[in-house]
Amino acid sequence: xxxxxxxxxxxxxxxxxxxxxxxxxxxxxxxxxxxxxxxxxxxxxxxxxxxxxxxxxxxxxxxxxxxxxxxxxxxxxxxxxxxxxxxxxxxxxxxxxxxxxxxxxxxxxxxxxxxxxxxxxxxxxxxxxxxxxxxxxxxxxxxxxxxxxxxxxxxxxxxxxxxxxxxxxxxxxxxxxxxxxxxxxxxxxxxxxxxxxxxxxxxxxxxxxxxxxxxxxxxxxxxxxxxxxxxxxxxxxxxxxxxxxxxxxxxxxxxxxxxxxxxxxx
Amino acid sequence: xxxxxxxxxxxxxxxxxxxxxxxxxxxxxxxxxxxxxxxxxxxxxxxxxxxxxxxxxxxxxxxxxxxxxxxxxxxxxxxxxxxxxxxxxxxxxxxxxxxxxxxxxxxxxxxxxxxxxxxxxxxxxxxxxxxxxxxxxxxxxxxxxxxxxxxxxxxxxxxxxxxxxxxxxxxxxxxxxxxxxxxxxxxxxxxxxxxxxxxxxxxxxxxxxxxxxxxxxxxxxxxxxxxxxxxxxxxxxxxxxxxxxxxxxxxxxxxxxxxxxxxxxx
Numbered sequence: 001x002x003x004x005x006x007x008x009x010x011x012x013x014x015x016x017x018x019x020x021x022x023x024x025x026x027x028x029x030x031x032x033x034x035x036x037x038x039x040x041x042x043x044x045x046x047x048x049x050x051x052x053x054x055x056x057x058x059x060x061x062x063x064x065x066x067x068x069x070x071x072x073x074x075x076x077x078x079x080x081x082x083x084x085x086x087x088x089x090x091x092x093x094x095x096x097x098x099x100x101x102x103x104x105x106x107x108x109x110x111x112x113x114x115x116x117x118x119x120x121x122x123x124x125x126x127x128x129x130x131x132x133x134x135x136x137x138x139x140x141x142x143x144x145x146x147x148x149x150x151x152x153x154x155x156x157x158x159x160x161x162x163x164x165x166x167x168x169x170x171x172x173x174x175x176x177x178x179x180x181x182x183x184x185x186x187x188x189x190x191x192x193x194x195x196x197x198x199x200x201x202x203x204x205x206x207x208x209x210x211x212x213x214x215x216x217x218x219x220x221x222x223x224x225x226x227x228x229x230x231x232x233x234x235x236x237x238x239x240x241x242x243x244x245x246x247x248x249x250x251x252x253x254x255x256x257x258x259x260x261x262x263x264x265x266x
Numbered sequence: 267x268x269x270x271x272x273x274x275x276x277x278x279x280x281x282x283x284x285x286x287x288x289x290x291x292x293x294x295x296x297x298x299x300x301x302x303x304x305x306x307x308x309x310x311x312x313x314x315x316x317x318x319x320x321x322x323x324x325x326x327x328x329x330x331x332x333x334x335x336x337x338x339x340x341x342x343x344x345x346x347x348x349x350x351x352x353x354x355x356x357x358x359x360x361x362x363x364x365x366x367x368x369x370x371x372x373x374x375x376x377x378x379x380x381x382x383x384x385x386x387x388x389x390x391x392x393x394x395x396x397x398x399x400x401x402x403x404x405x406x407x408x409x410x411x412x413x414x415x416x417x418x419x420x421x422x423x424x425x426x427x428x429x430x431x432x433x434x435x436x437x438x439x440x441x442x443x444x445x446x447x448x449x450x451x452x453x454x455x456x457x458x459x460x461x462x463x464x465x466x467x468x469x470x471x472x473x474x475x476x477x478x479x480x481x482x483x484x485x486x487x488x489x490x491x492x493x494x495x496x497x498x499x500x501x502x503x504x505x506x507x508x509x510x511x512x513x514x515x516x517x518x519x520x521x522x523x524x525x526x527x528x529x530x531x532x
Binding site: 005008009012013017018019021023024027028029030032042044045047048049050051052054055056057059060061062063065066067068069070071072075099103104105107108109110111112114115116117118119120121122123124126127129130133134136137138140141142145146152154157167168169170173176177192193195196198200201202203204205206207211213217234235236237239240241242243244245246247248251252254255258264266 | 271274275278279283284285287289290293294295296298308310311313314315316317318320321322323325326327328329331332333334335336337338341365369370371373374375376377378380381382383384385386387388389390392393395396399400402403404406407408411412418420423433434435436439442443458459461462464466467468469470471472473477479483500501502503505506507508509510511512513514517518520521524530532
């Protein structure tokens with residue numbers, strides 16, 4: 001169940017790595033874990049994982065993010081209702097909302113008579129989303145180092161106003177995504193998912209033309225079949241349909257909504 | 267030089283952790299490393315680190331990011347000229363540009379007759395920035411696991427048109443940030459930077475009112491003094507000034523520029 005670096009690489013890329021770097025095996029075998037054992041995750045461990053998250057890089061040390069842990073059952077139900085009724089939101093031992101946060105800095109700046117008007121710009125919206133994502137992924141790496149499993153919940157963006165109400169978020173905050181955390185139920189059900197070949201993602205010196213996708217389309221078609229997902233499509237077909245304008249699940253409101261909250265205004 | 271979990275926690279938060287979780291020490295002691303030893307970083311190791319980056323979560327497996335390694339000296343000079351002349355851009359053994367990338371998916375979708383019109387929405391701009399950031403931070407955790415050091419370069423956003431020219435980026439791509447990579451020069455010069463107390467970042471159930479900042483302002487004032495940075499300001503004052511509208515270093519163009527590239531249009 002615990003795959004080596006070489007085995008993880010094979011599952012990820014369909015070939016052998018050029019070098020065995022087994023120290024990186026835990027970072028290679030990430031998957032989204034949706035089924036958790038009943039074993040509790042002590043609060044002290046969560047504090048350590050959040051301490052790692054806080055240690056992630058943050059532009060100019062502004063720390064433009066926050067995290068909210070949601071353990072109340074009724075509140076979890078409300079969140080699940082927004083987020084496609086994903087069962088792991090109800091069942092995970094811990095649930096977190098990751099927030100791009102200008103509110104705390106506005107409060108701190110106001111205490112010194114500073115107006116912090118730059119926060120109106122797209123630049124700082126991007127910066128706070130990046131801060132939240134860097135912190136979250138270091139959280140994930142820390143959790144996985146300890147043997148915990150996680151699942152990101154992008155569907156928190158399905159209804160930003162409702163999430164704002166549920167979490168009592170002030171203006172100048174935006175919940176980018178949620179995250180479930182717990183010990184994976186054994187045996188782990190979720191497979192390592194194949195990714196694009198490295199030559200389709202890593203370019204040298206300048207952006208590459210003629211990006212090789214066909215090889216990956218074939219690998220993913222086989223993966224969908226093995227997972228009993230629709231096997232008659234390729235990654236290109238599936239992904240192209242995912243980003244047509246009929247599958248926005250409420251998120252088409254994000255641009256005006258962010259503006260109304262003081263983000264991305266100019 | 268290699269701090270334990272407990273020592274890292276003390277430097278980060280000015281107090282002892284409630285539990286010693288020494289497995290997480292490498293993730294807690296992140297700092298931005300700007301001075302690298304001459305020891306080369308083999309390409310096979312870089313490939314493994316990028317393999318870890320590719321293993322990060324990505325919404326709906328869309329993989330809306332790319333990375334470009336830049337080793338050419340003249341190209342590094344051009345990048346440094348955009349990015350505040352930061353010397354580590356010239357000197358790092360490896361330099362990478364992390365790119366939010368809709369181009370590859372548009373190409374893949376077009377090959378199946380899909381228009382991928384949803385990519386116009388802010389939702390997918392946010393998603394690709396998050397994808398790039400999650401991949402980058404897993405890259406960083408992998409690099410640091412191996413003893414490598416990194417430095418993010420947010421100043422790539424100072425002049426997006428010029429970076430587009432230097433890296434030959436197509437429309438529907440956006441360089442979110444750069445990254446330097448190498449073995450840290452010993453002894454490591456950069457200190458672990460104190461962060462906000464956990465009670466100012468981690469809220470329970472709902473967003474917290476009365477966020478405690480004063481304790482951190484005092485800790486950071488002492489840190490600035492010890493670092494021979496201006497010691498007469500607090501974190502709140504310094505950060506408030508950082509986000510006024512006079513320090514955008516060219517980034518005030520980002521909103522219209524992103525629109526012109528096909529991002530964040532509606």
